[in-house]
Amino acid sequence: MRFAVMFAALFFASTAASAAVTEAGFTERFDIDLRGSAWAPANKQRSFTVDGLTVDAFKKADKPGKLWQDATDGLGIRSGESDEIDRKEWMKLTFDTPQKVTALMLTDLFDAPDGGANGESARVRLTLAGGDEIDLTAWGNLADQGNGEATLSFADLTGGAPVSMIRFFSGGERGDDYSVAGLHVTPLPGAVWALGAGLAALAGVRARRRRQQAA
Helix, strand or coil: CEEEEECCCCCCCCCCCCCCCCCCCCCCCCCEECCCHHHHHHCCCCEEEECCEEEEEEECCCEECCEEEECCCEEEECCCCCCCECCCEEEEEEEEEEEEEEEEEEECCCCCCCCECCECEEEEEEEECCCCEEEEEEEHHHCECCCCEEEEECHHHHCCCCEEEEEEEECCCCCCCEEEEEEEEECCHHHHHHHHHHHHHHHHHHHHHHHHHHC
8 A cells, every 4th residue: 555645735844743844953863874984885886785774776767776975965876966866766775674764864955946846856655564655755945955955754654663665766857856864763662672682681691600600
């Protein structure tokens, strides 16, 4: 099942239930920072993985492309607009283990005349762990024009369901292009429980060893 959301009024209106704005401090640090040094080796690669997140670059439908990475904008594609995702390209983020992604930030999403009447546009498709898909659209005329920054919050749209894959497409107009800077991720309760159980088990093993040594 696929759901479509148009962000002109939803993502950027501060009164909306799933509102998103570029907030001071909110966009400066990410749980997954695609602008960080860990992602620098992704530059010129077709596919790159860091900590269970794989990013793939594509051009002209399903033909492999090459990634671009820099510390200002994050990840894009190396063709057309050489550091961004343009209308003939797309990028896929795949989690080894589905994650509860609550927000992400796009950069280089500027106002007209770069894109159409509403400025540059970006299309984002979330694939939930259960297989449902949510299509999102954001426009540059409502972004922070300092670096074309648009912070998208969609926790209410997913219903808290973990996300297995995110695909990024250009809006399709000539001049529509943007980059992806980072994501906010909330740890899943199951993952927290598993970590706690693992630590408890480790503590038990250590306690038994101490008793054996004391004996």
